[in-house]
Amino acid sequence: MRGGAAALLLIAATMASGDERLSGTAFMSPETRAMQADDLANPGMFAVLEGARLWEETAGVSGRSCAGCHGDAAETMKGVAARYPAFDEASNAAVDLTARVNLCRTRHQDADPLPPEDPRLLALTTFIGHQSRGQKIEPDPDPRLQPWRELGARLFRTRMGQLNFSCANCHDDNAGRHLAGNPIPQGHATGYPIYRLEWQSMGSLQRRFRNCLVGVRAEPFAYGSREFIALELFLADRAAGMTIETPAVRP
Template sequence: MRAALALLLLAPPAAAQDDRRTGYDDMTPELQAMQDDPVGNPGLFWVLDGEAMYSAAPDTGAESCAGCHGDGETAMSGVAARYPAWDEALDRPVDLAGRIDLCRVRHQGLPPLERESDALLSLTAYVTNQSRGLPIAPDPDPRLDGWREQGEDLFTTRMGQLNLSCAQCHDDLAGGHLAAALIPQGHPTGYPLYRLEWETMGSLDRRFGNCMFGVRAEPFGAGSAEYVALELYLKARAAGLAIEAPAIRP
């Protein structure tokens, strides 16, 4: 039964799912205009920094990202749409930021980056931006099915001192308000994104951590197996929605 549900999640969205709304749909026209502005979107500063890093050869003497993969606009188009994906060496899935950092370590001989560092956020924002406008298309690798199920379990499990699950807010109460804040459906279409509350760029893992802190639960570590599983489920839940990174959010 769970395998059948996983296949349904990976299928193109049916007409019944047309009422799905992203954070962009729920924003004010002013914030939508800021996100759409090719100059005024603050997340583009990270994209430009990531483009420079992608093209620059490291001081280890190894090839640059572009030297291995080619022009980013072509080579990276569609990549973000299918992550998280399986890593053969680790024998488990990794998210896009994890894959980028693994490439740096394995092929360029560079030390790993901090998960919320500007450098890793910039590279991830640049790669993700090459898939802007493309539909989320989860990797159908069957080895990911069990991880998606784990992610669904996390999404529906009550946790923290407030004894709340992700699903209670983002499925059952989506469209309502928590104090003055609108409760979104929670589709991860824009990460990494620029959040006005943060005054900087941030990853989906950071958003997970904020939510868990909000229900007074102990957050998992950035890049953890739990967050990768949760992202796999959310990407399946959002299949067919367009990538909009770098997004703006309140």
């Protein structure tokens, strides 16, 4: 009950500010919220610590570390996650933070790209995302991203899979209600990568997408696909101005 009251207060406070959008955290149990709020209880902080270590570690034949070029992440990476996915000139495409880390590895460190959901890759993206915690999401306004924006908006509303559901069917039409025992959040990806208790590990937003797609019995898009980057960009627009919480904890 107390948790319900706290959630109502949170909802009331947000409504009072004129913004009816809520982070997924608002839909979580008091226990899960407490775990996320306390850095000494949040298992996602292990990924932040590991990411900080990897930031300083050299990779590939170049012998360069992330810090070798980017210096102190607390300064140089502050606000970076807030404006991703962004446009990459060289590949003439939208890239998310995960793809950016791997592009840095292949272009500048002369290292192999890390496979999707590799703990090292998640540690780095969590560490970089964490540098923007508390900052507002400010999507990249680059007009060249328009095709991705349109694709993302369209995919969000496209029914898929044997159950024939679109993202919007749950996260717009039924947000705040429950699917089986689980609350349906509004689809504001403010805390990725997340520590998910069910996974007992960190996971990217794309892993979450794949979860949802498998849930509606659809063939999930591949990691790093144009479709997923487009959806990430659409969600960044949807959550523009909301506060980054990386690493969030989910059940």
